[in-house]
Amino acid sequence: MLTNSVLSAEMTDGHHDLRARAAEYFTPEWLDKWRTAPDGRLRRETWRELAASGFMGVSLPRELGGQGLGLLGALVLGEALAGVRDGGIALAMHVQNEIAADWLVSARDPALRDRYLPGLLAGDLVACQCDTDPSAEEPATATTEGEEIVLTGRKKFVINGATADLCFVSAVLDGAPAILAVEKSTPGVRVTEVYDKFGTRSVDSAQVEFDRVRLPADRVVSRSGVSQLMRWNRVMSRMRLLIAADAFLTHRALLEHITGYVRGRNLGGRPLGAWPVNSHALARARAHQELMEAGIADAYRRVTAGGSTVPEIAELKWFCVEKANELAVLCTDLEGGAGYMWDSVSLRAHAQLRGFRMSGGSQTTMLTIANHSMACRAELELTPADAGRGRGRG
Template sequence: MTSVTDRGIYLDATGEFVDAYIVPYADAWDRAGAIPEDLLDRLSGAGLWAPFLPVTVGGQGLDMIGFGTLHEEIGRGCSSVRSLLTVHSMVAWAVQRFGDDAQRERWLPPLAAGRTLGAFCLSEPAAGSDTSAIATRAVPHGSGWRLTGVKKWITNGQRADLFLVFARLGAGTVAFLVPRGTVGVGVRPIDDMLGTRASMLAEVTFDDVELKSDALLGPSAFASGMVLTGVLDLGRYSVASGSIGIIRACLEASAAYTEQRTVGGRPLRELPLIQAKISDMVTDLRAGRLLLADAGRLKDAGDSATLMATWIAKYFTSTAAARHAAEAVQIHGANGCSPQYPVARYYRDAKVMEIIEGSTEVQRTMIAAEAYRGRVR
């Protein structure tokens, strides 16, 4: 791990990075539907792609609490950029946790440096992210496999160099590392989504793709457990952190707007109903951070209770982000519905947070099930 002093400097520098290189341009990227290459290069230079990786492979050795703080900062500036970091982190974490020595040696240094960008390929057109309904198939072929199927809504699919792909192999689920240039891999951009419009979504097809034995990540038929207990947990944690960033951005935008906007000669900030909205944003921002800190602390301790803590944090922060983004638009009135103010983007992005990495309904089901098992503490 990095030292406490270095950790603080790194996180402070991330906030400055967001203010200088993300906040002023996020609305333009949203309209263009893509993140420019120069920003991807800057993310690499700042060491932001997979900062939890060990220093020995080029990472920052950052703890999970720090990782959450970092993704809050990025989410404050642009949810699309944070989404790219999320899926890349999921791939890097999977290789670190479940890869063999050769896979770690091959992939971790370029993933840490941002020379290789990752994408997480689970969702499918009919199955969504339901692992029990995956239609993508792998069949044995020589010493390796042939892979056939379609993945959809793949964040960073348009740009990624390495796909972490989940497929059915017999009665089990397996995970493969598939480089973009592999013969039979196709990418079709998906444009004009409601939110996170610059996250470079794609449909990725695998047409009888031949894979060697070194493409398999983790033991055969082990990937289903990996998805449920590891990689998706990290993704939820990042999305929850990014949702806190959205709340913070809504608070800052609303406070600034009501300072300078007047109604009947009075600043908007003096109206009790406006003050109530602002106070609710402040309260949920603080509450969300505490929930994330608890989940991060448990992750750092290796405590399995982090799984439910992350479910709860993601449920709370994503619904709060959607609620406060709607209030931010309301505070801005007609201006809030225009592209000249970022709250319109926050509103669209916040809705996406309630769907990705476990919908609100799935989260409620999981949290209630935990209560009925008598495990709520």
Template sequence: MIRDAEILGGLVETVRRFVRERLVPAEALVEETNAIPPAIIDEMRALGLFGLSIPEAYGGLGLTMEEEVMVALELGYTSAAFRSVIGTNNGIGSQGIIVDGTEAQKAHWLPRMASGEVIGSFALTEPDVGSDAGSVRTTARREGDHYILNGTKRYITNAPVADVFTLMARTGEAGPGGVTAFLVAADSPGLSLGPPDRKMGQRGTKTCDVILRECRVPADAVIGGVEGQGFKTAMKVLNRGRLHIAAVCVGQAQRLCDEAVGFARSRVQFGKPIAEHQLVQAMLADCATETYAGLCMVTDAARRFDAGERIVQQAASCKLFCSEMAGRVADRALQVHGGAGYMQDYPVEHFYRDVRLFRLYEGTSQIQQIIIAREMCAQR
């Protein structure tokens, strides 16, 4: 259920203005420097954006899924790097603690995550482990009142700026049942970081390897205090994460629609704006239609989530469709711009590169297809 409409409307409008008046003008600087200005991060803290999905009892805004989607749509209107810096605090970096953490873990980490004092990160992927998340090779062995961790995590979002990692390591037998979730502070002895990754797009988003060599963490770092529950914890938070990413994709698509329309209105060829040429109109119409379809899907699935329905199939469908859709919209938007779209002087160039990642992380498109098909076949 959505809270007071006036309060929610005020929040969404505040985020909308912040995105358009503060973040959009800073996009070129982020592209050039590969970093988000610290002043902007401070403003994001002040707006409460680091705690959108963290319960109010721990200092967050405690948004419902539908409310979070509404905010994510606005954040998706600008460069993905801005959302990424707050994404792990609101998503997989905090949700594992929320759903399975002990009260002591919640009290220690969540208020500081909500305020932005602490930046969380989620460390699951490894050099040889990606989609097959149950095959984690990083090990954790118990020694008295500590665990000793060894392994490498790869492509970890926010790792260079993170204060704590929700990290998956193997404590038991092969397979998902042997995976345990740990809360590993960034300053833990034996933890180091690899060089920053050089990525195709999403400049300003920081990722790198997390290297564990005899990394020592206290026994109470196990999320929930129970070994072997890590894979289950990860799976519990995926539906929310997939809907959030899907909403961001819709926001990106809407921005690309607006950029394409703006260019088509001003660019004149054959004696008239190209917006009056029917083949260009067809591309614009397809962009708008698919963006609207994505919006409807995500909104419906979010409402079902808030109603307590099982939405594994719907969440995977949203992630699949919206991430693929954003790629198609980006391609058409660039085509509308013609040669100009290939130049870094226009936003569509970096959006074209940025949206490609959405089809890969938090479950590739192929993984989403497998999930959808399994859910279909399991229905009676």
């Protein structure tokens, strides 16, 4: 993605060095060494190994302990992480390097950054982002009681939830949205379920419960207002862009695999790929791949320019993940019975992509964001006369 794309011109010596080191390091064999069991999640000590090998804080400024490689550095690392063939490690690293680190760097109280960021960069602390409530009617809530905040709620499908030491919890604090930093060791915090997943199994996903957890009042990372909304949108847009890139990389590997497969397998006296129905489907997949790559480059430039990118990146994440899933389904079918065996390249990729569908916001959420954006744009583009007629209809 980066070597031959329009973004390659923006890569510095630091990016090239990271790319070479990470490509050599992240292999299926490396992942197998650090799993708790075959197809299991990463062991806790993996994080210190990743930090010691120079893969933490790649996007952060050097003055904060990072490598100063920015969002492009995160994309370079993501491309190498695809080499392990399990998207869980990419999702876990995105949460640690991009979401948690970003919350701390931009925290309302710099003391929070000084307290926790060094531990994250050293791999001594693992972080998770706790967003998903059991339902809209059951939000996590927090109230201020003197010098403390009392937090109650449950969060589902939390990436790194079982392993994490530090939770960034979305909650309604005194009636307004906020992000709270909660140490897992705090009384009242417990993991109530670790999910058994189809794909992205190298990272755990868990349900975390907060039962009247008492926190110091200074553990508010961010709270209501325009600044809270802007920071939330920045953090989530970066995450969604990286997931879109993860889906693109999976799509690229799948397309390369299946193209070779259909050339070498005969059906009815000619290669499987020579049948028009199959050649047309793969041509569409190649077109989708070009669109993904162009969209990722455009989104990267939008984000680094500091503009508003929430709907555009939501649309991009939807497109990349959706089209990669479509290709995975096609590939399993083209492989015939072998495509439904667990050692199939196509089925394994399909499993990873199912995890990407839900991470960073579901595909339905991406479409909802895009729909709201379209409605707002349409309203802003109304002429005064149109607007008046609309008001007259009540």
